[in-house]
Amino acid sequence: MSSFTRRDAEPVEPPGDTAATDTGHAGTAPRWLGIAPALFLLLWSLGFPVAKIGTAYVDPMLFLVLRYSLVLVVLAPLLIWLRPAFPRRGREWLHLGVVGVLIQTVYFGLCYSAFAVGASAGIVALIVSLQPILVALGAPSLVGESIGRRHWLGLALGLAGAMIVILGRAAVEATSVAGILCAAGALLGMSAATLYEKRFGGRHHPVAANTIQYAAGLASTLPLALAFGTLDITWAAPMLAALGYLVIGNSLIAITLLLTMIRHGEASRISALFYLVPPSAALLAWLMIDEPMPPLAWVGMAVAALGVALVTRRQV
Numbered sequence: 221m222s223s224f225t226r227r228d229a230e231p232v233e234p235p236g237d238t239a240a241t242d243t244g245h246a247g248t249a250p251r252w253l254g255i256a257p258a259l260f261l262l263l264w265s266l267g268f269p270v271a272k273i274g275t276a277y278v279d280p281m282l283f284l285v286l287r288y289s290l291v292l293v294v295l296a297p298l299l300i301w302l303r304p305a306f307p308r309r310g311r312e313w314l315h316l317g318v319v320g321v322l323i324q325t326v327y328f329g330l331c332y333s334a335f336a337v338g339a340s341a342g343i344v345a346l347i348v349s350l351q352p353i354l355v356a357l358g359a360p361s362l363v364g365e366s367i368g369r370r371h372w373l374g375l376a377l378g379l380a381g382a383m384i385v386i387l388g389r390a391a392v393e394a395t396s397v398a399g400i401l402c403a404a405g406a407l408l409g410m411s412a413a414t415l416y417e418k419r420f421g422g423r424h425h426p427v428a429a430n431t432i433q434y435a436a437g438l439a440s441t442l443p444l445a446l447a448f449g450t451l452d453i454t455w456a457a458p459m460l461a462a463l464g465y466l467v468i469g470n471s472l473i474a475i476t477l478l479l480t481m482i483r484h485g486e487a488s489r490i491s492a493l494f495y496l497v498p499p500s501a502a503l504l505a506w507l508m509i510d511e512p513m514p515p516l517a518w519v520g521m522a523v524a525a526l527g528v529a530l531v532t533r534r535q536v
Contacts, residue, residue, distance in 0.1 A: 256477045263474040265500035267466060268341035269508045271332055274462030279449035280332035281441050283463070288324060288438040290467045295431050304425035306432070315420040316429055317436040319413050324437025326409030329444070330402045339399025340511045342502030346385055346521060347403040349498050350378045352528055354411040355418075374530035381524025388516030495525040 274283050307313050327348075334344050353375045386400065445451075453459070499521045505511040 253481070256481050260474055260477040260481065261496055261500055263469050263477070265345070265497050266504055267470045267474075268345045268501040269505040269511075270462045270465050270469075272335040272341050272505070272509065273458050274466065275332050275336040277454040277456055277459035277462075279445060279452070280336045281329060281445035281449045282451060282453065283332060284324070284328055284441045285438060285445050286463055287466050287471070288434050288441065290463070291434050291471045292431065292438065294467065294472065295427060295434070298427050299431060302425075302427055304428040306428045307422070307424060312422050312424070313432060315416070315422065316424070316432045319417050319421070320433030320436035321440045322409050322413035322416065324434065325440040325444070327406045327413065328437075329441060330406035330409060334396075334399040334402035334406065337398045337402065338396035339403055340389060340502075341505035341509070342498065342511060342513055342517070342521075343382075343385060343389065343400065344403045344406070345501035346382055346498040346524055347400070348407050348410060349494065349524065349528060350382065351407055351410045351414065352494075353378050354407065355414045358411065358415050370530050374527040377527030377530065378524050379527075381520045381522070381527060384520025384523060385517045386520075388514045388518075388520055389512065495529055498524065 271283075278286070307316065331344055331348065335341070357375060499518065502511070502513050502517070502521065506513050
């Protein structure tokens, strides 16, 4: 999750997984920009049920090792072609590496672990979507940003919405407590990564920065996979399809769309899009893997989305 600038672009700080290619000049909007918001929402939301499918065939940490290895393979030709400038100071490498570990290992590792122990894609998507609220609460002491009553109200609504969803799903099936705890840990990891980036992040070429962050993620997930996971892999078509999608669809295409929208003045629409990720992920999980979503759970999704919207209203 690196901030960076080109000579002709605004600073960008994309959330979450950040491998992407450089997307052109801010002054020339591509023709397909009009469909970019809907396409991004679909691709990003789809990552939750797809990841749950993949973790049914392989250990979560090993799945991440495979994913990050393939992303680095894809980035290699870009490094050769673009020859981006890498950070010159060791401190900048360290900051990029810390953010990479927090996102790639802590956030994704715990999300995938939540899926592996039975948490639904909808619940995981909802819990991690509360990240803007935690960042807003942590910003005053860590990065000097102000906090007001709206943030506390947003936090209350977000937590209330999450509880409504959990209770609603518990009425139709057993809820994985371990999965909820893993999702909460993933939420903390992404929030910490965002705050760390806000305080220590620099401006780097996206390909160089993401190469460092994915390398850090691979270096930190591989020992965990070897020490605590299992190396058994069921090489089934669904697992391979899930892996391919997460490498190309999530790690490359979705983030390229995100950066393009930001560079062409679509920041407000992106904020609104992220409110729609949990219900979209839940709907896709219902269609793809038959995860139940009772009416009460949809009410909770709406309440939580309202809480996040209140916290980020200044961006909309």
